Amino acid sequence: MTIKTMAEYAAGGESPEVLFWVGCAGSFDQRAQKITKAFATILEKAGIRFAILGKEESCTGDPARRAGNEFIFQMMAQNNIQVLNGYGVKKIVTACPHCFNIMRNEYPELGGHYEVIHHTTFLQQLIDEGKIRLLEGGSFKGKKITYHDSCYLGRANNIYEAPRKVLEALDAELVEMKRCRSNGLCCGAGGAQMFKEEEKGTTRVNFERGREAVDTGASVIAANCPFCMTMLTDGVKEAGKEESVQVLDIAEIIARQLGD
Amino acid sequence: MHIVQQLLFVIAFAAAVYLFARKAGEIRRNILLGRDFTPYGTPAERWRNVLLLAFGQQKMFRKPLVAVLHFFVYAGFIIINLEILEIILDGVLGTHRLFTPLLGVLYPVLIGCFEVLAVLVILGCAIFLIRRNILKLKRFMGRDLDGWPRSDANYILITEIVLMLLFLTMNTADQVLQTRGADHYMATGNFWISGLLTPLVDGFSTGGLVALERTCWWLHILGVLAFLNYLPYSKHLHIVLAFPNTYYTDVRPWGKMENMPAVQKEVQLMLQPELAASEPPSDTVPKFGAKDIPDLTWKNLLDAYSCTECGRCTAACPANITGKKLSPRKIMMDTRDRAEEIGNNIKKNGSFQDDGKALLRDYISEEELRACTSCNACVQECPVAINPLHIILQLRRHLVMEESSAPAEWNMMFSNIENNMAPWKFSPDDRDKWALEN
Numbered sequence: 001m002t003i004k005t006m007a008e009y010a011a012g013g014e015s016p017e018v019l020f021w022v023g024c025a026g027s028f029d030q031r032a033q034k035i036t037k038a039f040a041t042i043l044e045k046a047g048i049r050f051a052i053l054g055k056e057e058s059c060t061g062d063p064a065r066r067a068g069n070e071f072i073f074q075m076m077a078q079n080n081i082q083v084l085n086g087y088g089v090k091k092i093v094t095a096c097p098h099c100f101n102i103m104r105n106e107y108p109e110l111g112g113h114y115e116v117i118h119h120t121t122f123l124q125q126l127i128d129e130g131k132i133r134l135l136e137g138g139s140f141k142g143k144k145i146t147y148h149d150s151c152y153l154g155r156a157n158n159i160y161e162a163p164r165k166v167l168e169a170l171d172a173e174l175v176e177m178k179r180c181r182s183n184g185l186c187c188g189a190g191g192a193q194m195f196k197e198e199e200k201g202t203t204r205v206n207f208e209r210g211r212e213a214v215d216t217g218a219s220v221i222a223a224n225c226p227f228c229m230t231m232l233t234d235g236v237k238e239a240g241k242e243e244s245v246q247v248l249d250i251a252e253i254i255a256r257q258l259g260d
Numbered sequence: 261m262h263i264v265q266q267l268l269f270v271i272a273f274a275a276a277v278y279l280f281a282r283k284a285g286e287i288r289r290n291i292l293l294g295r296d297f298t299p300y301g302t303p304a305e306r307w308r309n310v311l312l313l314a315f316g317q318q319k320m321f322r323k324p325l326v327a328v329l330h331f332f333v334y335a336g337f338i339i340i341n342l343e344i345l346e347i348i349l350d351g352v353l354g355t356h357r358l359f360t361p362l363l364g365v366l367y368p369v370l371i372g373c374f375e376v377l378a379v380l381v382i383l384g385c386a387i388f389l390i391r392r393n394i395l396k397l398k399r400f401m402g403r404d405l406d407g408w409p410r411s412d413a414n415y416i417l418i419t420e421i422v423l424m425l426l427f428l429t430m431n432t433a434d435q436v437l438q439t440r441g442a443d444h445y446m447a448t449g450n451f452w453i454s455g456l457l458t459p460l461v462d463g464f465s466t467g468g469l470v471a472l473e474r475t476c477w478w479l480h481i482l483g484v485l486a487f488l489n490y491l492p493y494s495k496h497l498h499i500v501l502a503f504p505n506t507y508y509t510d511v512r513p514w515g516k517m518e519n520m521p522a523v524q525k526e527v528q529l530m531l532q533p534e535l536a537a538s539e540p541p542s543d544t545v546p547k548f549g550a551k552d553i554p555d556l557t558w559k560n561l562l563d564a565y566s567c568t569e570c571g572r573c574t575a576a577c578p579a580n581i582t583g584k585k586l587s588p589r590k591i592m593m594d595t596r597d598r599a600e601e602i603g604n605n606i607k608k609n610g611s612f613q614d615d616g617k618a619l620l621r622d623y624i625s626e627e628e629l630r631a632c633t634s635c636n637a638c639v640q641e642c643p644v645a646i647n648p649l650h651i652i653l654q655l656r657r658h659l660v661m662e663e664s665s666a667p668a669e670w671n672m673m674f675s676n677i678e679n680n681m682a683p684w685k686f687s688p689d690d691r692d693k694w695a696l697e698n
Contacts, residue, residue, distance in 0.1 A: 001695075022691075022692075024681075024682040024683055027682070027686075027690075027693075027694060028684055028690070029684075033694040033697075036694055037694060037697075040695070052692060052695065054695075055688060055689060055692060058681035058682075059681055059682050059683060061677070063673060063677070064673070064674055064677055066517070066634050066653070066656075067666065067670050067673070067674070068549065068653070068656035068657040068658075068659055068661060068666070069661065069670075069674050070520045070548065070657060070661060071523055071527065072677050072678055074523050074524050074526075074527035074528075075527050075531070076681070078524075078527055078528060078531055082531075101513075101516075104513075105513050105515050105516035106516055106517060106519070109519050151633070151634070151635035151636055151637075152515055155515075155637065155639070155640045156636055157515050182640050183322075183576070183640075185578055185637075186578040186633045186635035188582075188633055189633070190633040191632050191633045191634030191635070192673070193633050195669055195670060195683055196630075196667045196669040196670055197669065198584070198631075199579070199585065199627055199630050199631040200583075200627075201579070201582045201583035201584040201631075202582060202583030203583060204582060205578045205579070205581075205633065207582075208578070208581060208582050209578075
């Protein structure tokens, strides 16, 4: 798979349909890189002309802003907006709900106006438009899948249905956790918690959520966020179920089911 | 004799209204201690929130059973106000059941409806008391409520039950007096509930019944006036402030954080120094984030006064669920307590005299603020559209930008972002390395 950058498109005097904003986790975290590759594979199979920013991409500033450091956020955001506007980017898809939220809701007032789509919504569109076809049966047939609502897609942006619709396209049984949709329990990573030790408590948030996910009896926990991915994977491990329960991003699930 | 009663009534009524207005003015002043901001959203979008959340109690129905009981109490209280209007007019004019001739056969129907509501209010409040004091629901047992707040809740419920019992007793006595053709007690027709209760007081002498009816009438209306003046000191103020609070709530996605234009401008000048030349010099040093009440917006303070301490936020908070100190309800209660403290300071000294205290640390600790995952569960849960997260994030901004107070790991993350464009220590050159691997 060769993935073109915006710079390469621009050099050829062309522009892609959509920019795939990879995000820091998707770029550097080994586990999240698999999600990135899975989503890029789907885009390629669906025949979408997409580009990445490559080395020109920077952190959106989300963890800095939520931790309270507005200066770092503004530096990142204004730099990113300059780069994006420089390429005339109109449409962005990202596999990270934190990047999605900040570019959708916080970049416009800084001069960055784009149509920003989370990859689960994008996948739903691809399925609906018939641009990707899923295998009949396949590795998820008859399996129980439970879906974890990330806070930044769910409550923060009111997107609950698109990821579920994607999962419903599989031949699997979708089961809900006790706390789901707008009642969904956080994984514990948001608000820059990902980058620090948790405060003193009786347990960790991801242990609580991991336990709840495992209790559904599902063999797959579907996530839509690289940080939830890390947190839930540890939560499942804590519950002693890492052998029998997989945590997968929705893009990875779909990539495994791609027909020709 | 009548004129004395009328006079006493007018004095009591005027005093109650005056005292309430004075305290309401103080609360208004306290709320306006907050910094100004322009609420986001069109009037249509905001009225929609008032209708759905305040009038329709949409979010209460996330817990349907409690919602129905709460709706009884709410509807009861709003609708029975019509009856209060008659009582007040009777009190001022020295009449008895002034609306009877005006409404004719509708009158007993109307009173019947009020009585049904009164019974439902009693039922609702009794169940609420049981939930708080016998079943001891977890969210009512939190440490935030120790002391006054827990008593406050019980006082409100007990008062409502007593007021409704007085109302029903008054009507029952009235019904019997009507059948006996007592002076001033004109026939109104049968009241639905009190009509059934008449055997309870049938044995009373007519004089005894008049005394009972008058006593209940007076206790009821004096109770209502006293309750009115209790509101501003109580969590029960939500019955008033829920309406403006839902109106002024931000209608944008909750994921959006408030921008800081001062920082935006500064960074802009840093990145594009050519703009700086045309920039007028500014001699005011901007304040970053919030440390105390005046740094918060007036909506944050309206939020605090609208909070009825139900604890749905705290029950949904992932940090609180896992035993951390953070409780969004406590954030709101602390904010109100500190606003009251500053208000009392102003009242006593004419203007605010530094008391060496602040919302940050004297009320809300760093540990609480650090535990927040910004998941918006508290915002989602609040039936009256309070946003504790906005306060938390502003206090965090103060900690980091004014005091450079952050956990070491966060400082590391900041410098990684600044130097490597990612929160981890990776080389920016490796950002697209994944694309070369298969």
